[in-house]
Amino acid sequence: MLEVLDSRALRRTDCYGQRFMKAGTYRYHIVSPQADLITDERPFAIEVVGNELTAHMQQHTVIVRRDGGRFKPDQENVKIRAGDLVLWNCPDSALPYMIAGDKEFFSSYRLTNECGYSHAFGTSGEFHWIDAFGSKASGVVRVKNPDGKERADIERWRQTLAKGAIVMVTGDKAEPREIDIVMGQTVFFAVSKGPGISITDARLLRDSKR
Amino acid sequence: MPEITAAIDETGANKLLDTAIAQIGTQTKSGTGNLGPFVASYTVQGTLTNGSVDLIPPGTIRIVDLRLDWHIDLNFGIDLSAILPDFCLPQVCIDIPCVGTVCTPKICIDWPTITVPVSFGDFVKTTADFGLLISLSGGKWKVQAVIQGVPNLQFGASSAALLAAIGLAVTPLLLAIPFIGPFLAIAVDTILAAIAVAGVTGFLGPIITPFVSGIMIPIYEQPQLFRVLPAAGPVDPEVDITIDTIAADVAHNGNEDELVLTADISP
Numbered sequence: 001m002l003e004v005l006d007s008r009a010l011r012r013t014d015c016y017g018q019r020f021m022k023a024g025t026y027r028y029h030i031v032s033p034q035a036d037l038i039t040d041e042r043p044f045a046i047e048v049v050g051n052e053l054t055a056h057m058q059q060h061t062v063i064v065r066r067d068g069g070r071f072k073p074d075q076e077n078v079k080i081r082a083g084d085l086v087l088w089n090c091p092d093s094a095l096p097y098m099i100a101g102d103k104e105f106f107s108s109y110r111l112t113n114e115c116g117y118s119h120a121f122g123t124s125g126e127f128h129w130i131d132a133f134g135s136k137a138s139g140v141v142r143v144k145n146p147d148g149k150e151r152a153d154i155e156r157w158r159q160t161l162a163k164g165a166i167v168m169v170t171g172d173k174a175e176p177r178e179i180d181i182v183m184g185q186t187v188f189f190a191v192s193k194g195p196g197i198s199i200t201d202a203r204l205l206r207d208s209k210r
Numbered sequence: 211m212p213e214i215t216a217a218i219d220e221t222g223a224n225k226l227l228d229t230a231i232a233q234i235g236t237q238t239k240s241g242t243g244n245l246g247p248f249v250a251s252y253t254v255q256g257t258l259t260n261g262s263v264d265l266i267p268p269g270t271i272r273i274v275d276l277r278l279d280w281h282i283d284l285n286f287g288i289d290l291s292a293i294l295p296d297f298c299l300p301q302v303c304i305d306i307p308c309v310g311t312v313c314t315p316k317i318c319i320d321w322p323t324i325t326v327p328v329s330f331g332d333f334v335k336t337t338a339d340f341g342l343l344i345s346l347s348g349g350k351w352k353v354q355a356v357i358q359g360v361p362n363l364q365f366g367a368s369s370a371a372l373l374a375a376i377g378l379a380v381t382p383l384l385l386a387i388p389f390i391g392p393f394l395a396i397a398v399d400t401i402l403a404a405i406a407v408a409g410v411t412g413f414l415g416p417i418i419t420p421f422v423s424g425i426m427i428p429i430y431e432q433p434q435l436f437r438v439l440p441a442a443g444p445v446d447p448e449v450d451i452t453i454d455t456i457a458a459d460v461a462h463n464g465n466e467d468e469l470v471l472t473a474d475i476s477p
Binding site: 003185 | 304393
């Protein structure tokens, strides 16, 4: 269990969120990263009704579990209204996974439109993230250790964990480009529009090139 | 009267046992043992060094400050989830401009199992009494000093030092685990408390003690049949003798205690 910042391979403290703007049925699978290339099977579905976007976006959370060696959502079919967001998280697997939809925009592997990736940072350090697909989108998350080691310090730190930070990514621009958080806090990378990017720790790409 | 008698005093016995114990060399053994609540695999090496010999009639060789230098490489797994409660990240809600609020679910983390390698060495000293064992096996006479009883080795200081070494080995492993940072001290303390000095002593005792409790020091070895004179020609064959019996004892002679070896021979 090591800190891995990579939206292409979701892990237990990661979430993938996707808004669905148009009515229709969007089928998907939950598989190991890139295993969507092996199978055309898309056994689960998001059914979007209504042609007008809702005034208030609703969130629908899908919890993914490991079941007999496969990833399985707690709801195989989710019915939502146009403009709603579905968010996936798999809390019980150390194995990485991806949400593989049947449309180009619908994939956690490559974040395209109206979607997001959240990551809770469990270790301190400076995380330079880049787009593994080659765009210029990039940024820095500085994660510092909590102050103090006394009981009160730890309790104070735990209270800060409910507070997250947001990075908006439009095209290849990230705003803010640099953020500072405390270990344990969550950053939500919201991708409003883009060519299909990833949020990937630059060290992972350097390592893979060696 | 025996036909051959050899005797050495304590100074001689010291020299003899210095050499004999050094010849035993470094012994190695591997296995698994209980380190508190954890199961550890280990490889341990032990090397004995002679202390000060005291010959005590009848029949006892006492070695004061017999020293055993030992080194252990051990590995054990700690399922952190078994000793620490799960840690849960609370729900985090974030306002996305022009979109709305997105909330992550509460996410609980079960801690992983870590493997801890520890390398540690120390020594123990003990006073041990040895008896004399004479045997004829495979055409060879052997006289060995055999330890009497199981010595009580004291591991108190070693145990505390090994426990500290475990703490040092565990710390960097824990630091690499996400979210454990603020709980590092709690985790280390919990692990060390689970093992405790008693756990280390209970681990070391059965592993290290056999290096001493099973000790047999070779003092004398001789083929039962051996050549006294080589053949000098076709009409002058070699001369062999047979050692019929060997006896060994610690005896008092005059002002001195001596290690005495006697033998009866026949042509």
